[in-house]
Amino acid sequence: MNLLYKSTRSADTRVTASQAILKGLAGDGGLFVPERIPVLDVSLETLKDMSYQETAYEVMKLFLTDFTEQELKSCIQKAYDVKFDTEEIAPIKEADGVHYLELFHGATIAFKDMALSILPHLLTVSAKKNHAEHEIVILTATSGDTGKAALAGFADVPGTRIIVFYPKDGVSPIQEKQMVTQKGANTFVVGIRGNFDDAQNGVKKMFNDRELAAQMDAAGFQFSSANSINIGRLVPQVVYYVYACAKLLKSGALAAGQELNVTVPTGNFGNILAAYYAKNMGVPIGKLICASNDNKVLFDFFETGVYDRNRPFILTSSPSMDILISSNLERLIYRIAGEDASRNRALMEALAGTGTYEISGEMKAQLADFAGGYATEQEVAEEIRRMYEKTGYVLDTHTAVASCVCRKYRETSRDGRCMLVASTASPFKFTRSVMNAIDPKYDAMTDFELADELSRIAGVKVPKAIEEIRTAPVLHDTVVEKDGMQDVVKKILGI
Numbered sequence: 319m320n321l322l323y324k325s326t327r328s329a330d331t332r333v334t335a336s337q338a339i340l341k342g343l344a345g346d347g348g349l350f351v352p353e354r355i356p357v358l359d360v361s362l363e364t365l366k367d368m369s370y371q372e373t374a375y376e377v378m379k380l381f382l383t384d385f386t387e388q389e390l391k392s393c394i395q396k397a398y399d400v401k402f403d404t405e406e407i408a409p410i411k412e413a414d415g416v417h418y419l420e421l422f423h424g425a426t427i428a429f430k431d432m433a434l435s436i437l438p439h440l441l442t443v444s445a446k447k448n449h450a451e452h453e454i455v456i457l458t459a460t461s462g463d464t465g466k467a468a469l470a471g472f473a474d475v476p477g478t479r480i481i482v483f484y485p486k487d488g489v490s491p492i493q494e495k496q497m498v499t500q501k502g503a504n505t506f507v508v509g510i511r512g513n514f515d516d517a518q519n520g521v522k523k524m525f526n527d528r529e530l531a532a533q534m535d536a537a538g539f540q541f542s543s544a545n546s547i548n549i550g551r552l553v554p555q556v557v558y559y560v561y562a563c564a565k566l567l568k569s570g571a572l573a574a575g576q577e578l579n580v581t582v583p584t585g586n587f588g589n590i591l592a593a594y595y596a597k598n599m600g601v602p603i604g605k606l607i608c609a610s611n612d613n614k615v616l617f618d619f620f621e622t623g624v625y626d627r628n629r630p631f632i633l634t635s636s637p638s639m640d641i642l643i644s645s646n647l648e649r650l651i652y653r654i655a656g657e658d659a660s661r662n663r664a665l666m667e668a669l670a671g672t673g674t675y676e677i678s679g680e681m682k683a684q685l686a687d688f689a690g691g692y693a694t695e696q697e698v699a700e701e702i703r704r705m706y707e708k709t710g711y712v713l714d715t716h717t718a719v720a721s722c723v724c725r726k727y728r729e730t731s732r733d734g735r736c737m738l739v740a741s742t743a744s745p746f747k748f749t750r751s752v753m754n755a756i757d758p759k760y761d762a763m764t765d766f767e768l769a770d771e772l773s774r775i776a777g778v779k780v781p782k783a784i785e786e787i788r789t790a791p792v793l794h795d796t797v798v799e800k801d802g803m804q805d806v807v808k809k810i811l812g813i
């Protein structure tokens with residue numbers, strides 16, 4: 319049966335999966351959601367013995383019903399290959415009674431690779447299907463992680479070009495080196511003199527510029543987005559929760575008929591929403607525990623039913639979770655509003671206007687499967703050190719937020735169900751914060767010395783992603799003023 323997608327902000331839009339992927343955002347400002355969440359049609363007993371790629375097909379075929387079997391399998395084969403440093407793709411490690419689902423074995427050693435390695439292929443198939451003849455130009459503003467993962471995903475994918483803007487003085491040295499050494503004739507990286515908001519605003523302006531769109535059209539180009547609100551990023555993320563549950567059953571860590579709790583370090587609410595979709599597909603997930611850092615807008619929301627972004631933006635050691643507007647939460651709000659688009663729109667308009675909204679008691683009652691928690695900067699550092707000293711396992715700062723919240727939840731709830739923590743980045747990506755947490759004496763070392771020392775104390779090889787940038791030549795050195803972004807795009811495209 320064909321599954322269509324509708325918008326969270328109007329009742330009349332219906333598009334196919336490939337159209338939703340191609341468009342990214344619904345024209346009314348809403349997000350695309352499936353008309354219903356499909357139920358798995360294979361048992362966990364069967365899934366237990368499947369590879370990651372086979373599991374991906376079983377899950378994604380239910381969401382992307384206008385893709386043929388051959389199209390989908392080809393996308394999956396191209397995405398989950400030797401770019402990952404383990405055949406398991408997403409291995410599970412046990413430490414101190416908790417199961418860590420390692421989502422950082424892809425090209426850029428953060429969990430964004432799980433979706434961004436397949437999105438380019440889904441997008442090019444979607445373009446073909448809808449007879450979109452133009453070359454796709456991906457425009458991305460990044461504060462560090464998304465840019466590199468998108469560059470790696472789109473590099474040398476035929477029919478696409480990717481242009482990434484980053485704040486010249488606003489990313490870590492490792493993050494910058496990762497981006498400016500990116501290979502691929504279709505990749506372009508531009509530093510701007512400004513902050514992340516300037517980069518994001520500049521990109522948004524170009525998306526909404528009609529004159530530019532007309533020039534692009536005449537020259538055979540169209541813009542698209544690799545942002546986390548694209549349904550083509552959400553669906554691939556559902557896969558690893560199905561996979562993890564099946565593998566825990568296989569290893570005996572989870573007994574048949576029992577439920578699994580999941581703790582997710584959360585920023586834009588994409589990863590935890592994927593876990594919620596997996597639960598709704600029939601995966602035996604119990605609690606969904608949403609872990610925040612000091613920017614605990616989501617923790618407050620789950621406690622009180624009030625979402626309030628009017629608060630200081632705090633820079634933490636888990637920068638990918640420093641966010642006050644969690645875009646994907648809108649998909650959950652829409653669902654607990656009884657899929658009533660006008661009710662959801664009113665709440666989102668209140669958020670855009672006053673920066674706050676409150677859900678009804680009836681809506682809040684539907685959030686019983688969720689629990690919120692947060693970890694302060696000090697707790698994060700202590701969690702990294704405690705885990706290292708007790709087990710030898712080294713967590714990155716984002717995973718440490720979730721690990722700490724998971725432990726606090728267990729202590730206060732006495733909920734003894736099997737616990738899975740989504741491990742979203744390799745500790746080698748945030749080496750300085752991680753090593754300083756273990757021992758402040760490390761602060762004197764350079765970034766690459768720190769990577770070697772981490773490798774030594776953790777007994778883990780330095781990942782290829784770090785080895786490569788040690789000696790890689792800088793291939794991108796363009797820097798522009800913040801109001802020069804459009805000119806540089808035109809120059810790149812030759813229009």
Ligand SMILES: *Cc1c(COP(=O)(O)O)cnc(C)c1O
Binds near residue numbers: 429588742
């Ligand atoms: C993006 C990111 C997150 C947050 O994920 P969301 O899907 O935005 O909630 C957490 N950890 C790391 C390392 C990330 O890169």
